[in-house]
Amino acid sequence: MPGSAATRAAKFLSPIDEAVGPEHIRNMPHAYTIEVWDENEVEILETISIATDVKVSDAAWCAAARVRPGFLLIHKNGDRVMEKLIAPGNRPADGQLARSYVKGLAGVDIMLSELREWHQVVAICSACVRNAALNIDGLRRQFGGNAFFGDVEKRLVCRRCGGRDTVRLRVVNAPRD
Ligand SMILES: [Zn+2]
Numbered sequence: 001m002p003g004s005a006a007t008r009a010a011k012f013l014s015p016i017d018e019a020v021g022p023e024h025i026r027n028m029p030h031a032y033t034i035e036v037w038d039e040n041e042v043e044i045l046e047t048i049s050i051a052t053d054v055k056v057s058d059a060a061w062c063a064a065a066r067v068r069p070g071f072l073l074i075h076k077n078g079d080r081v082m083e084k085l086i087a088p089g090n091r092p093a094d095g096q097l098a099r100s101y102v103k104g105l106a107g108v109d110i111m112l113s114e115l116r117e118w119h120q121v122v123a124i125c126s127a128c129v130r131n132a133a134l135n136i137d138g139l140r141r142q143f144g145g146n147a148f149f150g151d152v153e154k155r156l157v158c159r160r161c162g163g164r165d166t167v168r169l170r171v172v173n174a175p176r177d
Helices: 005-013 054-067 136-143 149-155
Strands: 032-037 044-051 072-077 080-086 119-125 131-134 167-173
Touching: 032 054, 044 054, 054 072, 080 167, 119 136, 131 136, 136 149, 149 167
Parallel strands: none
Antiparallel strands: 032 044, 032 072, 072 080, 119 131, 119 167
């Protein structure tokens, strides 16, 4: 029954295949994608986000780092790699993407204890756009290893504009020396 409600619903709900995706998105010149890779960067496990707008893709990037702990994420503009990060936290033992985001009732967020030696935390004030790298050990001492980004963000005060609850944390790769 082509075109029936059931068929349309099934089509709508089917996941976007990494190589396929809707044709109009595939044909866009600057589509932003976020890919989830296995740890050896051999296989794309999924394309978790396809966006036409960089701000939307950026928000998806921050969300992907929270819901795919321990997986390699690659953020692309077309074929160009913009960011590449192994997300904080541990992959589920069975490697299942579907179970990777479950962290209990506290919700899906990054815990300070999940940060690894290759990570750096950057604080960005949404009011004055000041940004600064924060010391991860210092954050753990101040807020405890079990603190979530959401807890820390609520308590940070911007040094430039004095804004409260305006600072958002972002995980990036630590600079290599
Ligand atoms: Zn500020």
